[in-house]
Amino acid sequence: MIWNEHIECMDREQIEKLQSQRLCEMVERVYYNVPFYRKKMQVLGLEIGDIKGIEDLHKLPFTTKDDLRENYPFGMFAVPMSQVVRVHASSGTTGLPTVVGYTRNDLSNWSEIVARALYGAGVSKEDRIQNSYGYGLFTGGLGLHGGAEKVGATILPLSGGNTRKQIQSLVDFEPTAISCTPSYLLYLAETLKEEELLDKIKLRVAILGAEPWTENMRKEIEKQLNIKAIDIYGLSEIMGPGVSFECINQCGSHIAEDHFIPEIIDPKTLKPLPRGSEGELVFTTITKEALPLFRYRTKDLSSLIYETCECGRTSVRMTKITGRTDDMLIIRGVNVFPSQIESALLEIGETQPHYMIYVDRVNNLDTLEVWVEVDEKFFSDEIKQLEALTRKITKQIVNIIGISVKVKLVEPKTILRSEGKAKRVVDRRHI
Amino acid sequence: MKQISIFVENKPGRLNEVTKILENCDINILALTVADSNEYGILRLLVSNAESALDCLKNENFSVKLVDVIAVNVSNIKGSLHRILSVLSDGGISVEYMYGYAEGEIAALIFKTNDPILASKLLEENNFKFL
Ligand SMILES: [Zn+2]
Numbered sequence: 001m002i003w004n005e006h007i008e009c010m011d012r013e014q015i016e017k018l019q020s021q022r023l024c025e026m027v028e029r030v031y032y033n034v035p036f037y038r039k040k041m042q043v044l045g046l047e048i049g050d051i052k053g054i055e056d057l058h059k060l061p062f063t064t065k066d067d068l069r070e071n072y073p074f075g076m077f078a079v080p081m082s083q084v085v086r087v088h089a090s091s092g093t094t095g096l097p098t099v100v101g102y103t104r105n106d107l108s109n110w111s112e113i114v115a116r117a118l119y120g121a122g123v124s125k126e127d128r129i130q131n132s133y134g135y136g137l138f139t140g141g142l143g144l145h146g147g148a149e150k151v152g153a154t155i156l157p158l159s160g161g162n163t164r165k166q167i168q169s170l171v172d173f174e175p176t177a178i179s180c181t182p183s184y185l186l187y188l189a190e191t192l193k194e195e196e197l198l199d200k201i202k203l204r205v206a207i208l209g210a211e212p213w214t215e216n217m218r219k220e221i222e223k224q225l226n227i228k229a230i231d232i233y234g235l236s237e238i239m240g241p242g243v244s245f246e247c248i249n250q251c252g253s254h255i256a257e258d259h260f261i262p263e264i265i266d267p268k269t270l271k272p273l274p275r276g277s278e279g280e281l282v283f284t285t286i287t288k289e290a291l292p293l294f295r296y297r298t299k300d301l302s303s304l305i306y307e308t309c310e311c312g313r314t315s316v317r318m319t320k321i322t323g324r325t326d327d328m329l330i331i332r333g334v335n336v337f338p339s340q341i342e343s344a345l346l347e348i349g350e351t352q353p354h355y356m357i358y359v360d361r362v363n364n365l366d367t368l369e370v371w372v373e374v375d376e377k378f379f380s381d382e383i384k385q386l387e388a389l390t391r392k393i394t395k396q397i398v399n400i401i402g403i404s405v406k407v408k409l410v411e412p413k414t415i416l417r418s419e420g421k422a423k424r425v426v427d428r429r430h431i
Numbered sequence: 432m433k434q435i436s437i438f439v440e441n442k443p444g445r446l447n448e449v450t451k452i453l454e455n456c457d458i459n460i461l462a463l464t465v466a467d468s469n470e471y472g473i474l475r476l477l478v479s480n481a482e483s484a485l486d487c488l489k490n491e492n493f494s495v496k497l498v499d500v501i502a503v504n505v506s507n508i509k510g511s512l513h514r515i516l517s518v519l520s521d522g523g524i525s526v527e528y529m530y531g532y533a534e535g536e537i538a539a540l541i542f543k544t545n546d547p548i549l550a551s552k553l554l555e556e557n558n559f560k561f562l
Contacts, residue, residue: 374438374471379494381436381473381543382527383466409471411440413492 003119003151004112007258008313012306015314019261020053022286027051027060030292033078036071037061037294054261057284058272060294065098068237073099077290084290089137090236097137100236101290107146109287110239113256114147114232117245120254120311121207121230123177125152130169132180132188133210134160139240140210144179144232147242153177160184163191174202182213182221182229187417189224203227209234209241212300212321214339216346218250231320237296238283244318249310252317259287262316263295264304267325278303280325281318299325301337329359329425331366334403338424341370344396348389356415361429369406370397373415432502432562433481434541437474438494441467449474449488456487462502462541464530475530477502477541477562499547502562503554507538515540515559522553 002008010018028048030037040061041047050059068076077084085104089097102110123129129148133140141159148155156173158166160180166188169175178185185206192198203225209232221229233253234241243260244253255262260283264273267280281298285291301324305317323337330336338357345355358369372393380386386409394407416423439445446465453460459479466473478484481497488495505511512531519526524544531540539562544550551561 374494376494376496379436379438379496381475381496381498383468383473386438386471386473387468409438411438411492412494414440 001119001122001124002312003116008116008254008315010258010314012314015257016054018258019286020055022258023054023057023261023284024051026284026286026292030078030294034076034292036067036076057261057263057295060284062270062282063293063296065237065297065299068098068100069096072096074101076293077101078292079103079290086142087137088139088142088236088240090139098237100139103289106239106288106290109259110143110242111146111150113239113242113245113259114143115150116147116254116256117207117232117242118147118151118153118177120245120247120313121177121205121228121232122248123148123151123153123205123207127177128154128156128173128175129177129179129207130156130158130166130173130175132158132160132166132178132184133241139234139236140179143234143240143242144207163188167191167195167197170203171197171200176202177205177207178203179207179209179232181210182208182217183211183417185221185229186217186224189221193224198225201225205230207232207245212324212327212339214343214346215320216343220346233318233321235298237291237293238285238298239288243283247309247311247313251309252305252319254309254313254315254317257315260285262304262318264302265297267297267299275306276303278319278322281321301325327425329357329427331359331368332403334401336368336401336403340400341397342424344400345370345372345393348393348396354415354417355424357425359425359427359429366429367406368403369408371408371410371415373412374409375412432477432500433497434500434543435476435478435481435484435488436496436498437476437488438471439474440471441469446474448491449493452487452491453478453484456483458484458487462530462532462539464541466528475528498543501542501544501547501550501554503540503542504560504562505538505540507533507536511538512540515542515554518553518557518559519544519550522549524550524553 031048083103084101086102089099131144133144135141156169156175158169205228207230218229231246231253232241234243244255246253263282264279265282266273273279281300281302282295284295285293300321302318302321308314323339328335328337354373356371360367390407397405460476462477464475485495524546527543529542
């Protein structure tokens with residue numbers, strides 16, 4: 001199912017023409033309305049006329065989360081507040097939240113791209129969707145809501161948390177689709193299994209996002225719930241969920257290129273990388289009115305696929321986020337991503353993805369410890385078998401990350417579960 | 432007979448926790464042994480009602496499982512253990528672990544073997560009594 005065939009299947013030449021035209025309009029709008037960017041352009045000696053199309057995109061300055069914080073709360077808005085009809089904010093783990101705004105057109109574009117995502121996942125007006133993303137300042141809840149309304153699905157606006165109610169709704173209201181974070185869905189699946197309610201639900205698809213997750217986690221979710229698990233990607237600075245989405249082929253997320261131009265850069269040199277390379281994902285918003293951003297650095301690691309997808313969409317696809325440039329742990333000089341450890345654990349096949357990474361510094365040497373819950377599936381009554389399991393996990397992790405690790409088996413349910421973004425790393429080094 | 436095996440981390444109070452749960456569930460412990468490594472141990476118990484002990488501990492999020500073991504009654508005299516082990520080893524059975532207890536004239540030995548069915552048969556043929 002394709003929501004907007006005209007745009008989603010446009011040929012490359014045409015979409016680039018559209019992007020170029022919208023980019024030039026955006027540059028002019030931003031130059032006159034956002035002092036922050038005007039100053040930056042002036043420093044670079046850049047004039048409006050220097051940007052003639054997407055080939056000039058690399059001349060524009062980058063934007064970071066810090067820029068948004070320094071202009072907290074509304075300093076980077078390009079329209080007067082009378083035109084801003086909604087504000088969202090993302091809670092920062094450090095410091096001030098990042099505040100974003102939307103005009104009426106922005107909200108309408110947002111619903112449009114989420115509608116595309118829902119159609120991509122096969123969700124239409126025939127479906128009932130349990131929206132378990134938090135409603136509030138977080139963009140997840142209301143973002144999904146707008147798109148679901150647009151396609152005409154029946155929305156069950158559960159919002160986040162309150163697992164009891166979530167379970168009751170899944171059983172009593174029989175939604176066919178659910179939207180939430182992948183780790184929370186695994187938590188719900190576990191609860192359903194414990195209460196022997198798995199055969200009482202009618203879910204067939206889940207639209208999951210707001211945190212990075214691996215292919216193995218997808219397999220786990222699909223197996224436990226017997227559903228299709230579809231990725232939706234977004235970040236509030238750019239719009240919210242729907243910036244890109246997977247179609248049912250699950251082979252990369254289609255980017256709404258008529259609204260956002262993606263680039264992949266080297267996070268160190270900041271130079272754009274050749275097509276197909278992995279690097280930091282950067283977006284320029286070409287239709288946003290309230291908060292247009294030049295080359296926003298997402299800190300997400302991905303790569304771009306330009307070939308037409310099996311589903312018929314021509315829009316560029318981004319590969320699954322493999323990590324965050326800022327989640328990256330540097331241990332004894334080696335880059336380690338928590339997602340690598342997760343995939344190592346899932347390849348063992350016997351463990352559930354509940355783990356915690358502890359990084360410490362002992363006598364000036366970084367140590368890495370991974371705690372893994374001993375699930376009943378592989379609990380053996382013999383020490384030698386548990387020790388063999390520990391060795392197997394250790395070997396798997398070492399193979400993937402290339403540095404030594406200590407694996408510790410812990411009792412079930414002793415690692416904290418979170419209902420939002422899962423916390424996977426405790427870095428005790430004070431550096 | 433069914434033994435219950437429990438994964439416990441080596442931290443203060445964990446064994447206590449298990450015995451408290453069992454007491455609350457009205458379960459009596461008949462025999463007990465702990466196998467341990469540096470960081471965790473496996474608590475192996477013979478209890479009055481293994482099935483309900485399993486449920487109680489599972490409800491408290493312990494990793495537990497029921498394991499087939501053989502519990503044999505022997506007289507508390509020299510050579511008893513040796514006689515049993517001879518029967519098993521002559522029958523080609525290997526013992527994965529064992530533990531026991533003695534009280535007055537009676538002793539009991541609990542075995543986990545690679546082949547519980549054959550082991551029971553051999554012991555029965557040699558007139559051993561099961562618990
Ligand atoms: Zn596709």
